[in-house]
Amino acid sequence: MSKTYRSAGDALAGLLRDGMTIAAGGFGLCGIPEHCIAAIQSSGVTGLTLVSNNAGVDGFGLGRLMEKGQIRKMVSSYVGENKLFAELFLAGKLEVEFTPQGTLAERMRAGGAGIAGFYTRTGVGTLAEQGKEVREFDGHKYLLERGITCDLAIVKAWKGDEEGNLIYRKTARNFNPLAAMCGKITVAEVEQLLPIGKIDPDAVGTPGIFVHRIFQGDHFEKRIEQRTIRKVA
Amino acid sequence: MPWTREQMAERAAKELQEGFYINLGIGIPTLVANYIPPGMRIVLHSENGMLGIGPFPTENEVDPDLINAGKQTVTELPYSSYFDSATSFAMIRGGHIDLAILGAMQVSQDGDIANWMVPGKMIKGMGGAMDLVAGAKRVLVLMEHTAKNEAKLVKKCTLPLTGEKVVNKIITDLAEFEFRDDGLTLTALAPGVTESGVRQRTEAHYRITAGIS
Numbered sequence A: 001m002s003k004t005y006r007s008a009g010d011a012l013a014g015l016l017r018d019g020m021t022i023a024a025g026g027f028g029l030c031g032i033p034e035h036c037i038a039a040i041q042s043s044g045v046t047g048l049t050l051v052s053n054n055a056g057v058d059g060f061g062l063g064r065l066m067e068k069g070q071i072r073k074m075v076s077s078y079v080g081e082n083k084l085f086a087e088l089f090l091a092g093k094l095e096v097e098f099t100p101q102g103t104l105a106e107r108m109r110a111g112g113a114g115i116a117g118f119y120t121r122t123g124v125g126t127l128a129e130q131g132k133e134v135r136e137f138d139g140h141k142y143l144l145e146r147g148i149t150c151d152l153a154i155v156k157a158w159k160g161d162e163e164g165n166l167i168y169r170k171t172a173r174n175f176n177p178l179a180a181m182c183g184k185i186t187v188a189e190v191e192q193l194l195p196i197g198k199i200d201p202d203a204v205g206t207p208g209i210f211v212h213r214i215f216q217g218d219h220f221e222k223r224i225e226q227r228t229i230r231k232v233a
Numbered sequence B: 001m002p003w004t005r006e007q008m009a010e011r012a013a014k015e016l017q018e019g020f021y022i023n024l025g026i027g028i029p030t031l032v033a034n035y036i037p038p039g040m041r042i043v044l045h046s047e048n049g050m051l052g053i054g055p056f057p058t059e060n061e062v063d064p065d066l067i068n069a070g071k072q073t074v075t076e077l078p079y080s081s082y083f084d085s086a087t088s089f090a091m092i093r094g095g096h097i098d099l100a101i102l103g104a105m106q107v108s109q110d111g112d113i114a115n116w117m118v119p120g121k122m123i124k125g126m127g128g129a130m131d132l133v134a135g136a137k138r139v140l141v142l143m144e145h146t147a148k149n150e151a152k153l154v155k156k157c158t159l160p161l162t163g164e165k166v167v168n169k170i171i172t173d174l175a176e177f178e179f180r181d182d183g184l185t186l187t188a189l190a191p192g193v194t195e196s197g198v199r200q201r202t203e204a205h206y207r208i209t210a211g212i213s
Helices: A008-012 A034-043 A061-066 A083-090 A101-112 A176-182 B005-015 B028-035 B085-093 B129-135 B195-200
Strands: A021-024 A048-051 A071-076 A095-098 A117-120 A134-137 A140-146 A150-161 A183-194 A213-216 B021-024 B043-046 B050-053 B076-082 B099-102 B106-108 B139-142 B169-171 B175-180 B183-189
Touching (some): A021 A034, A021 A176, A048 A061, A101 A117, A101 A140, A101 B129, A150 A176, A176 A183, A176 B085, B005 B028, B005 B099, B005 B139, B028 B099, B028 B139, B043 B085, B099 B129, B183 B195
Parallel strands (some): A021 A048, A048 A071, A071 A095, B021 B099, B099 B139
Antiparallel strands (some): A117 A140, B043 B050, B169 B175, B175 B183
């Protein structure tokens, strides 16, 4: 059975339903699966829980899914870049589970690796401790954090092949390999979809076993949040 | 004369040692990169998945796939490496980062730090701050000594904590403090700043190193 699809809408067909949990790769707007997000917006699916480090900006990234209130809950570490998000949050229309960034990454990795939970020192003595088991190891307190698995994961890579092997580029890697692991079904969008044999096996960042559907995006906007330039003397 | 932001960053750079892997927070901590002693090998870590952060790009070098944790465009260096977020935080949580330099809203006399949330205001989230303060080998705070004339160096933080008993050193615009075995200790004063002036602006109890007045 082929893993390759023609478009985001094609790849996501039959996978979306109201109330589902979706993991999304990306840090800020860097390395986000922008085509899958657009297709989820078009589908009109609602009541979603999104597991993603950030929540996009107004009009781009996951911000697009807030325009019609498609997201019920975010599991994120930092969501500061989005006015619509703030409005929905303050109006009680959007729930947020704040998770420290490293804890979030590890929870996704653990969920994908069949690890139910792990202990970390991050968040001890803070609000992140609430409702969690605290256990002492070697004289230090640790919190029990649970692994995360999601109904669906959407990820973005630079190159991919028909087997679903993915190669990432620079800091656009970020949460993508972890999101890919924690999805029961993972859909990958790539800038270049290559035939079998055209990817160096040594360069693979996410092995195809984690990727169920793959397509090549026709144009990536790759918006930059903080374009910072050095003056050349 | 209180220290300027640049002078605070310059003093913070004295903490650096050959071969250190460091993480710099947003704001004054970012300026520390400008004061790395020439010839010293220091590797900057960016929690979104990069070691060896290079300078900001020229117009032609801008790459949307290459940003720092502040989401600014950056460049790579010959020794840079990229990795996923779980590996990045394994470096932090596993104690591989030698020094984290970050800002704070409050620090307590026990070394607690609050820098992520003000109740009643829009909450943006803790990002990687809780991981950094819990995991880095050494935590240095750079902050203004007061905010709107309120002491930021307090007996007990009133704001929600980022970490408990995690701060090793503080540099403010007025003075430097270290957390030693016998407690918070004033170790240096900015030029023209008196100990009594610092005391008036500090709620925390602290000791004084010999030779400071």
